[in-house]
Amino acid sequence: MSASLFSSNIGLIDAVSLRQNLKQWAGTQTQSWCDLSDAALQQRLSTTSHLKRFLEKYCVDRSFREALQSNPGEAIQQAGLAVAIQDVESLWTHQSGTISETLQHFFAFGQERLHWSELRSISAQSSHAKYRAWRSRRIERTQCEMPAIAANLAHVPVCFELSQGCSVGCSFCAISASSLQNNFYYTPENAKLWRSMLQVLQDLLGTAASAGFCYWATDPLDNPDYEQFAAEFHDVLGIFPQTTTAQPTKYPERLRSLLKHSLEKGCKLNRLSILSAKTLDRVYKEFTAEELAFVGIVPQNPEAVVITQFPFKAELAPKINAGRTFGTVRKQPVIDGTIACVSGFLINLVTRSIQLISPCKATPEVPRGYIVYDEETFTDSASLRSICDRMIDQHMS
Ligand code: SF4
Structure with missing residues (x-):
């Protein structure tokens, strides 16, 4: 297991940066953390992150859930988790009335950290009236078409x-x-193009462009220069883009450094x-609970469960019926819908292609769960701008 990077750090970053973040994130729980002494803040982060780790293990690992039923103390100890039984036992005793204060704090903290609703509201602030109106109509359509999941779609631009x-x-x-074919590398020429493209999008869409992110049918860590592109995104648009990777143990030092840098930038x-219970264990060996305090674990293994809170109940996590899972999931609950959360421009830097897309319910005709309204290739930032203007005029009037 890795040690914390520096003794003065709380998790990945120092107390000053952590307090700055907590103030910006501005929920009731996070605000109250700001008033704690460094030692108490360290303690609070530690307690919360270990509780988070327990719940992740519970959701991902079926054999851990079974072991808890027969001997919770031993199961917790063998899994190397630093939680008190009395703080978590309501999970398997199903006594919601006796939910511990620690667990209540944790759930409140988790709620405040939900991020997609913020991206959704940033996306709504576009300075482009035609885009704003078009996006609102896409939201209305998805609400009618997929009421069960529509609220999860941020419709980022x-x-x-x-x-x-x-x-x-x-x-x-x-x-x-x-399958992976090529990367857009951070050469001087590509860096210049990237920066000018971000400026084009900012000029076109205003603040809303900062809700964007830098992966789609790609994994961020496949690109060895991802961090430099993300840092430029932050420089130009003011928000460090969120990263989701399915390769959490392939480049541990690189990932640790990315997580640290992104936290420092707020x-x-x-x-x-997480593709399997074994992968989760490898992640836990590589990263301390505190290092992952602000990192979401997304269980993707078939035996994963989701926990409903009141009353506590563990149910098999549903799969969205789209893409490679379309029509193929047999052992899990299935939700018709999509994971596509962009209503706007999908831009590939390798092929220099731009598509205008919006989410829809996946069907045999549209198995990837998004409509492609238009598609073109660009050569530079000026041509990108004129294509965006044309697509807006043609499809959003
Ligand atoms: S879900 Fe897996 S295969 Fe698909 S883009 Fe993400 S990492 Fe790649």
Whole structure:
């Protein structure tokens, strides 16, 4: 297990940066953390992150859930988790009335850290009236078409692929990513193009462009220069883009450094997709609970459960019926819908292609769960701008 990077750090960053973030994130729980002494803040982060780790293990690992039923003390000890039984036992005794104060704090903290609703509200602030109106109509359509999941769709206005394809090849990939073919590298020429493209998008869409992110049918860590592109995104648009990777143990030092840097820049949430209980254990060996305090764990294994809180109940996590899982899921509950959350421009930097897209319910005709209204290739930032203007005029009037 890795040690904390520096003794003065609380998790990945120092107390000053952590307090700055907590103030910006501004929820009731996080605000109250700001008033704690350094030692108490360290303690609070530690307690919360270990509780988070317990719940992740509970959701991902079926054999851990079974072991808890027979001997909770031993199961917790063997899993190396630092939680008190009395703080978590309501999970398997199903006594919601006796939910511990620690667990209540944790759930409140988790709620405040939900990030997608913020991206959704930033996306709504576009300075472009035609885009704003078009996006509102897309939201109305998805609400009618997919009421069960519509609230989860942020309808962000732009998304960038920094690779062509993805090396991971997840069997559940809801957007059916092709295999990895090439990357957009951070050469001087490409860096110049990237910066000017971000400026074009900012000029076109205003603040809303900062809700974008830099992966789609790609895994961010496939691109060895991802961090430099993300840092430039923050420089130009003011928000460090959130990262989700399904390769959490492939480049541990690189990932640790990315998580640290993004936290220092105020990034509220990054996520690790977990493909199996073994992968989760490897993640836990590599990263301390405190290092992952602000990192979401997204269970993707078939035996994963979700916990409903009141009353506590564990149910098999549903899969979205889209992409490679379309029509193939047998052992899990299935939700018709999509994971596509962009209503706007999907831009691939390798192929220099731009598509105007919006989420829809996946069907045999549209298995990836998004409509492509238009598609073109660009050569530079000026041509990108004129294509965006044309697409807006043609499709959003
Ligand atoms: S789910 Fe993500 S990581 Fe997995 S194949 Fe699809 S794009 Fe790649």
